[in-house]
Structures are given as C-alpha cells and as structure tokens.
Amino acid sequence: MLTVCNFHYIRTNFEKPYPSIFGVTPIEFDNQIKELKKIGEFISIDQLVNNIDEILVDTKNHLLITFDDGLKEQFELALPILEKNNIEALFFINSMNYIEKKVSMVHKIHLVRSEINPNTILSEVNKVCAIERNELTSDEMIKAVKHYRYDDQQSAHLKYLLNFKLPKKDLELVINSLFETYFNEEEVVNSLYMTNNQLNYLAQKQMLGNHTHSHLALGLLNEVQIESEIFKTKSFIQSFQKNTNLAISYPYGSEEACQDPVTEIAKQLGHKIGFSMERGTNDKTANKLLLKRYSSNDLPGGKNYIE
Known part of the structure; x- marks a missing residue:
C-alpha cells in the first residue's frame, strides 16, 4: 500500500x-x-x-x-x-x-488573485470574452467545488474558469495585463523558483x-x-x-x-x-x-x- x-x-x-x-x-x-x-x-x-x-x-x-x-x-x-x-x-x-x-500562468493567477479583488478579475475577463463563454455550467460548478475543495465557492468557480474554461489566448490577455501591473516577472522568477x-x-x-x-x-x-x-x-x-x-x-x-x-x-x-x-x-x-x-x-x- x-x-x-x-x-x-x-x-x-x-x-x-x-x-x-x-x-x-x-x-x-x-x-x-x-x-x-x-x-x-x-x-x-x-x-x-x-x-x-x-x-x-x-x-x-x-x-x-x-x-x-x-x-x-x-x-x-x-x-x-x-x-x-x-x-x-x-x-x-x-x-x-x-x-x-x-512565470507559470498558474502562479501568475495565484499572485494576481492574492492582490486583486475577485470581482475586479471577473470584470477584466468580461472585457475580453463574451459572457456566455465565462459562465460555468452546473456540472462545471460541481467539478470546481470538488476539485478546489479548500476554497470558498466563489474562489473555486473563479479558479476553474481561469484554469479550465477560459480559452488560453483570453486567459493570457487577462492575467498578463493584471500581472504586469502589479509584478516584475524577472524578480518573481528569481525569487519564486529554485x-x-x-x-x-x-x-x-x-x-x-x-x-x-x-x-x-x-x-x-x-x-x-x-x-x-x-x-x-x-x-x-x-x-x-x-x-x-x-x-x-x-x-x-x-x-x-x-x-x-x-x-x-x-x-x-x-x-x-x-x-x-x-x-x-x-x-x-x-x-x-x-x-x-x-x-x-x-x-x-x-x-x-x-x-
């Protein structure tokens, strides 16, 4: 075992x-x-x-x-x-x-979410994508809560949207814009990774x-x-x-x-x-x-x- x-x-x-x-x-x-x-x-x-x-x-x-x-x-x-x-x-x-x-996109997301209100992030997503592409289905909401079991529901839905639902091109536009506003990528690479x-x-x-x-x-x-x-x-x-x-x-x-x-x-x-x-x-x-x-x-x- x-x-x-x-x-x-x-x-x-x-x-x-x-x-x-x-x-x-x-x-x-x-x-x-x-x-x-x-x-x-x-x-x-x-x-x-x-x-x-x-x-x-x-x-x-x-x-x-x-x-x-x-x-x-x-x-x-x-x-x-x-x-x-x-x-x-x-x-x-x-x-x-x-x-x-x-910096990996997953860590950019972690860092952005640690500094920015979730509603602000969703607002940025809405500027890039059509609303129907942002919304999670009922099954996706269940998957989100199950996979991110240690997060509150809103955070779990946001993380699932960013990690699994949002098209890669749109995700990069949203997160990179926010990340570059608050962080220096070279500094993060040097401090975060081995x-x-x-x-x-x-x-x-x-x-x-x-x-x-x-x-x-x-x-x-x-x-x-x-x-x-x-x-x-x-x-x-x-x-x-x-x-x-x-x-x-x-x-x-x-x-x-x-x-x-x-x-x-x-x-x-x-x-x-x-x-x-x-x-x-x-x-x-x-x-x-x-x-x-x-x-x-x-x-x-x-x-x-x-x-």
Whole structure:
C-alpha cells in the first residue's frame, strides 16, 4: 500500500490582501512529518520505482512526500526538515521557468488573485470574452467545488474558469495585463523558483521529477502538444543528471487533466511512475502511471484531517 502526501507552498507567512496562496509553515511541515511517521514507513525513490509492485500489494503502509512546481521555498524550508529526518521526496518542476525565464500562468493567477479583488478579475475577463463563454455550467460548478475543495465557492468557480474554461489566448490577455501591473516577472522568477544549483543538487539524488514544461492541463491538449510538454522537461532534467527513476506529476491532476492519451505518452517517453491529484491510497489495483495523492491537508497533521 502506498500513501502519497503532496505539498506546494512552504512559507513562514501567508498574509496577503486576498486569500489565494495556501500552504504550510516549516513548523507545520515538521509536525506533519512526525504525525505521518505514526501511520507508515517512508520509502526512498529507488524503492518506489524498483519495488512498486511489491509496495502496492503489501499490507504495510508505505509513505512518499511529493512537491509540485519547483518552488525555491520547498528547497530552502522543507528539504532541511526532510534531510534531518532522513526522508527522500520527489520535487516536480516546470522547465519553462528556467528555459524561458517566465512565470507559470498558474502562479501568475495565484499572485494576481492574492492582490486583486475577485470581482475586479471577473470584470477584466468580461472585457475580453463574451459572457456566455465565462459562465460555468452546473456540472462545471460541481467539478470546481470538488476539485478546489479548500476554497470558498466563489474562489473555486473563479479558479476553474481561469484554469479550465477560459480559452488560453483570453486567459493570457487577462492575467498578463493584471500581472504586469502589479509584478516584475524577472524578480518573481528569481525569487519564486529554485536555482539551477538547487535543481542539480536534487537531480544528483534522483529526486527531480517532471511536471511538464508550461504547467498546462495535458488532457485538454492534442497529442503533439502533450508530447512536447512532457519531453521538454524530461530533457531539461536529464541535462543535470541521467535519471533512471523518472516520474511525472500531471499539472492540476484532475480527471480531465490526466485523460487519455496522457499516461500512455508519458510511458512512451520513459516515465515509470505518474501522479494525479485524485485522493486515495494506492493498492494492487492502482495504475502506476496514475497514482493517487492526498493533499497534505487530508492526512494526519493536516489542517482538514479528521480521524
């Protein structure tokens, strides 16, 4: 049995004008590691890849920590705690942040939403798109609330609209305009993402994973685009150190983002392990290219954990 706990932001302070960037403090992270140790045994990356079949059928609970987005705070604040506890983890990165020196759209959205009232953002969306293209269907509203379970309803609907519904061209017009008003992209790239030296450190330990090039929902792309998104980051990771344990984390991790042929293309490009964001523990029935993960909030020590 395999239980995977996923993290994003690790900060000492999350105070912003509007709630949009959520995570844990180093103290909370350290405490959660201690709580997780009570329910299972942490495994190494080699164990994960080389013994995955045995792990999935084992009745013992094996634990794995993952981080998405390659944030510098993960390396500076979380990694020392992991190393103190002799725990390995997978850190999934987007190569666009390094090759193109650009901020991922998902992080632009987080930053914009942290500084700007949601109604102002929707007003900007309405200037660009026809109203009918902005509105979510009833099914989409349900999906939004289910996927963004830790947000209030308005925030969940806005995030779903921006991440899944709004055409890419329109999304870029809206968010880039707002982002450029409030932020300097070069400064954000340098402060938000890991350095090449930090990536190299993780690569030497086989702890660097593929989160695709641009952090797009792969299942909404065509096959050529999916292959390009995965291949670019694979090649970037291999430029540091040949990685025989290559794993991939699919951006957003929803059913839509992981739908066929995403996992098959990932497998063809050499990935042995893949992670969604479907909540649950993995057993012998699990698809190794579509393993389930819990948000850190859902597990012992997490903010929403209920025994």
